[in-house]
Amino acid sequence: MAARKLAITGGKVIDPAQGIDRVADVLISNGSIESVTDSSTGSSYDGYESVEASGKIVSPGFVDLHTHLRDPGQEWKETIITGTRAAAHGGFTTVCAMPNTDPVQDSAAVVGDVMRRSAADGVVRVLPIGAISIGQHGKQLALMGELADAGVIGFSDDGNPVTNANLMRQALAYSVEFGMPIINHAEDKKIGAGGVMSAGAVATRLGLAGVPTEAETAMVARDLHLADLTKARLHIPHISTMGSLAALRSAKECGVDVTAEVTPHHLTLSDEWVFGLKGEVPEAVGSAAYDTNTKVNPPLRSREEVEAVIDALNEGLIDIIATDHAPHAATDKVCTYDEAAHGINVLETAFSSVFALVDAGKISVVRLIESLTAGPAAILRRDLGSLKKGFSADVAIIDPGSKWIVNPEQFESKSVNSPLAGVELTGRVVTTIYQGETVFDLSVVNETGARS
Numbered sequence: 001m002a003a004r005k006l007a008i009t010g011g012k013v014i015d016p017a018q019g020i021d022r023v024a025d026v027l028i029s030n031g032s033i034e035s036v037t038d039s040s041t042g043s044s045y046d047g048y049e050s051v052e053a054s055g056k057i058v059s060p061g062f063v064d065l066h067t068h069l070r071d072p073g074q075e076w077k078e079t080i081i082t083g084t085r086a087a088a089h090g091g092f093t094t095v096c097a098m099p100n101t102d103p104v105q106d107s108a109a110v111v112g113d114v115m116r117r118s119a120a121d122g123v124v125r126v127l128p129i130g131a132i133s134i135g136q137h138g139k140q141l142a143l144m145g146e147l148a149d150a151g152v153i154g155f156s157d158d159g160n161p162v163t164n165a166n167l168m169r170q171a172l173a174y175s176v177e178f179g180m181p182i183i184n185h186a187e188d189k190k191i192g193a194g195g196v197m198s199a200g201a202v203a204t205r206l207g208l209a210g211v212p213t214e215a216e217t218a219m220v221a222r223d224l225h226l227a228d229l230t231k232a233r234l235h236i237p238h239i240s241t242m243g244s245l246a247a248l249r250s251a252k253e254c255g256v257d258v259t260a261e262v263t264p265h266h267l268t269l270s271d272e273w274v275f276g277l278k279g280e281v282p283e284a285v286g287s288a289a290y291d292t293n294t295k296v297n298p299p300l301r302s303r304e305e306v307e308a309v310i311d312a313l314n315e316g317l318i319d320i321i322a323t324d325h326a327p328h329a330a331t332d333k334v335c336t337y338d339e340a341a342h343g344i345n346v347l348e349t350a351f352s353s354v355f356a357l358v359d360a361g362k363i364s365v366v367r368l369i370e371s372l373t374a375g376p377a378a379i380l381r382r383d384l385g386s387l388k389k390g391f392s393a394d395v396a397i398i399d400p401g402s403k404w405i406v407n408p409e410q411f412e413s414k415s416v417n418s419p420l421a422g423v424e425l426t427g428r429v430v431t432t433i434y435q436g437e438t439v440f441d442l443s444v445v446n447e448t449g450a451r452s
């Protein structure tokens with residue numbers, strides 16, 4: 001299948017890296033982008049297989065900087081195979097795999113294993129993230145040079161904040177040599193004090209222990225100061241508080257080398273979703289409450305914080321959207337809210353859930369696509385996230401009018417932990433192309449009724 005030539009014709013091409021936002025044809029050959037060319041009516045290309053895309057949006061394949069593939073070690077939740085299929089289903093052609101696997105991705109051996117198996121079995125690109133500390137225990141730095149040589153794209157102890165400020169300082173200082181970001185889960189667990197949702201009126205009504213927003217804000221502030229001190233690259237994952245945004249703004253104004261991501265759920269769901277009524281606030285707390293699929297870290301915040309992160313994404317203060325796709329088994333969620341695991345299954349709903357903000361006029365479709373393509377590619381400093389000539393032919397084709405009801409049982413992911421089950425969304429990825437090959441095609445799924 002080496003010489004497949006493909007012409008995606010008549011779609012609205014949105015490629016923010018090149019400033020393209022117009023109807024055009026995308027030509028692909030040998031797994032690479034050949035050109036984006038003006039559509040002429042009824043244009044046909046000799047020797048090219050044709051993909052008709054009128055009425056659709058043609059975007060570079062999405063790049064996710066924050067994915068938990070659970071492999072190795074928790075294959076009952078997700079594997080490289082199911083996780084990359086879920087990615088393809090959601091329009092993602094590159095996912096960065098967080099290192100909180102078992103064993104942890106803290107050595108060249110484990111990183112090499114993930115890369116080998118991803119190349120062999122994955123349907124999209126997997127770029128591993130190395131651990132900051134050995135075993136993610138926060139005691140001793142991992143061999144960061146060895147990890148960089150092995151192919152990681154950054155360092156994180158995600159899930160575990162680096163509590164020891166001196167260790168964080170050392171990690172930042174060493175990372176300068178590799179030009180890679182340190183991604184620290186921003187949470188002061190002592191301030192959080194075992195809370196299970198965001199502190200506030202909803203937590204009080206539900207009788208659940210709350211985590212104050214300051215648990216995040218304090219850690220973000222510390223890390224920004226350390227990034228300034230070391231002149232290193234800091235990337236703040238899943239930012240969610242107004243306090244963090246204020247600290248981020250002032251650091252960016254002072255020239256600190258920092259970027260930040262926000263998740264689809266922090267952009268679209270408030271803490272009121274914990275009532276279990278898809279965001280409705282009941283007069284009396286009923287049996288639907290304590291929906292464990294809403295338990296996530298950082299927790300879902302107040303509506304005010306949600307509006308603040310939307311604004312910050314719009315203006316570019318928040319650089320990108322990343323999923324924090326965190327698949328969990330049913331047994332991790334069929335339990336009390338206190339006992340439930342943190343995490344939401346996101347890859348397959350990410351685009352559509354945020355597209356609701358486009359329909360509501362809160363964000364432009366160009367900014368949404370930029371946040372999923374050119375933005376993360378710039379942080380990775382890789383030739384990804386664009387339809388530039390010679391780039392890997394990674395493409396997501398979106399039907400902006402398509403309505404669908406989220407049914408996690410139809411996910412490619414091995415897990416079903418989504419608070420969006422039963423919710424109708426508009427705007428959907430219908431085809432995903434990776435290196436010139438179709439890795440997801442909704443029409444085929446619909447015809448056969450089968451999951452590919």
Ligand SMILES: [Zn+2]
Pocket residue numbers: 066068098158159324
């Ligand atoms: Zn995470």
